[in-house]
Amino acid sequence: VAPELDLIEEIQKLKKEKNAVLLAHYYQDPAIQDIADHIGDSLKLSQIAEKTDADMIVFAGVYFMGETAKILSPNKKVVIPDLNAGCSLVDSCPPAEFRKFLEQYPNHTVVTYINSTAEIKAMSDIVCTSSNAKAIIESIPEDQPIIVAPDKNLGNYLKNETGRDLVIWEGACTVHEVFSMEKIQKLKETHPEAKVLVHPECEKVVQMMADFIGSTGKILAYARESEAKEFIVVTEAGILHQMQKDMPEKTFIPGPSFAENTCSCSECAFMKMNTLEKLYLCMKYERPEVHIAPEMREKALAPIQRMLEISK
Numbered sequence: 001v002a003p004e005l006d007l008i009e010e011i012q013k014l015k016k017e018k019n020a021v022l023l024a025h026y027y028q029d030p031a032i033q034d035i036a037d038h039i040g041d042s043l044k045l046s047q048i049a050e051k052t053d054a055d056m057i058v059f060a061g062v063y064f065m066g067e068t069a070k071i072l073s074p075n076k077k078v079v080i081p082d083l084n085a086g087c088s089l090v091d092s093c094p095p096a097e098f099r100k101f102l103e104q105y106p107n108h109t110v111v112t113y114i115n116s117t118a119e120i121k122a123m124s125d126i127v128c129t130s131s132n133a134k135a136i137i138e139s140i141p142e143d144q145p146i147i148v149a150p151d152k153n154l155g156n157y158l159k160n161e162t163g164r165d166l167v168i169w170e171g172a173c174t175v176h177e178v179f180s181m182e183k184i185q186k187l188k189e190t191h192p193e194a195k196v197l198v199h200p201e202c203e204k205v206v207q208m209m210a211d212f213i214g215s216t217g218k219i220l221a222y223a224r225e226s227e228a229k230e231f232i233v234v235t236e237a238g239i240l241h242q243m244q245k246d247m248p249e250k251t252f253i254p255g256p257s258f259a260e261n262t263c264s265c266s267e268c269a270f271m272k273m274n275t276l277e278k279l280y281l282c283m284k285y286e287r288p289e290v291h292i293a294p295e296m297r298e299k300a301l302a303p304i305q306r307m308l309e310i311s312k
């Protein structure tokens with residue numbers, strides 16, 4: 001890319017020229033969030049991907065998000081800045097092992113987090129995100145046994161919230177598992193008025209520190225509505241950009257991680273693989289493109305549609 005090129009201007013031009021919609025997750029680099037047409041959590045972005053009348057969906061997020069967009073809008077071109085932007089939670093649930101796991105629990109309803117491959121979704125009855133997981137579990141009859149996968153922390157949170165006896169796959173997100181309960185406790189001593197906002201992918205001991213537990217979108221909404229002036233935000237640090245932008249009068253402190261010598265917050269290396277330069281190139285050359293085999297798409301679509309139906 002020529003150094004004199006104004007990437008932001010070029011991306012704006014490409015959006016118009018190609019009738020493209022740019023979707024960005026809250027964990028994206030601030031510069032990407034600032035030029036996106038829509039910023040959101042997994043649920044909101046998939047709802048937009050399903051309804052858009054753009055010709056091309058540019059998904060600044062991680063692979064499973066682009067894949068879900070393609071499943072929902074198969075006739076649109078879906079491009080992502082970096083094909084290698086994966087997700088540790090997705091990797092914690094390999095399809096062959098999951099298939100064997102399911103065989104041990106026949107007649108269970110399989111509720112799968114959106115952070116999973118299309119193959120895992122295709123083996124599921126209904127998909128969920130952090131913002132609708134509780135409602136999805138509650139939509140299933142009381143006497144029906146349920147499997148929740150792949151995130152064990154979200155699974156245990158749901159067990160607690162709904163009182164249901166869930167069978168849980170033991171996967172986790174490496175970004176959300178590094179927050180330190182002790183360090184949050186210390187921070188609370190110096191900021192006693194601060195509200196602790198926690199993503200359900202965090203460990204149970206960290207969830208126990210929370211004033212509020214929810215998806216990125218719900219964390220943002222809680223901070224907007226709260227009278228509090230200070231917040232300790234225990235999720236990927238990218239969301240702080242949007243929080244600070246929306247609420248300049250409030251203070252947001254990134255949740256501290258175990259790591260002593262690195263930045264005290266937690267960043268998702270996969271989300272941060274996307275850069276303005278890669279975004280520009282993917283829009284210009286319309287690749288890398290997300291593809292999915294039609295039979296797999298069909299099988300993965302039904303559980304996603306069930307989720308969207310309940311989340312209207």
Ligand code: 13P
Pocket residue numbers: 040041042043115129130131173201214215216217
């Ligand atoms: P949200 O749906 O809360 O945005 O979560 C997505 C994610 O990847 C969390 O790590």
Ligand code: SF4
Pocket residue numbers: 062086087088089090115173174175176201236268269270271
């Ligand atoms: Fe996956 Fe965790 Fe990154 Fe979210 S923060 S995309 S769950 S690795």
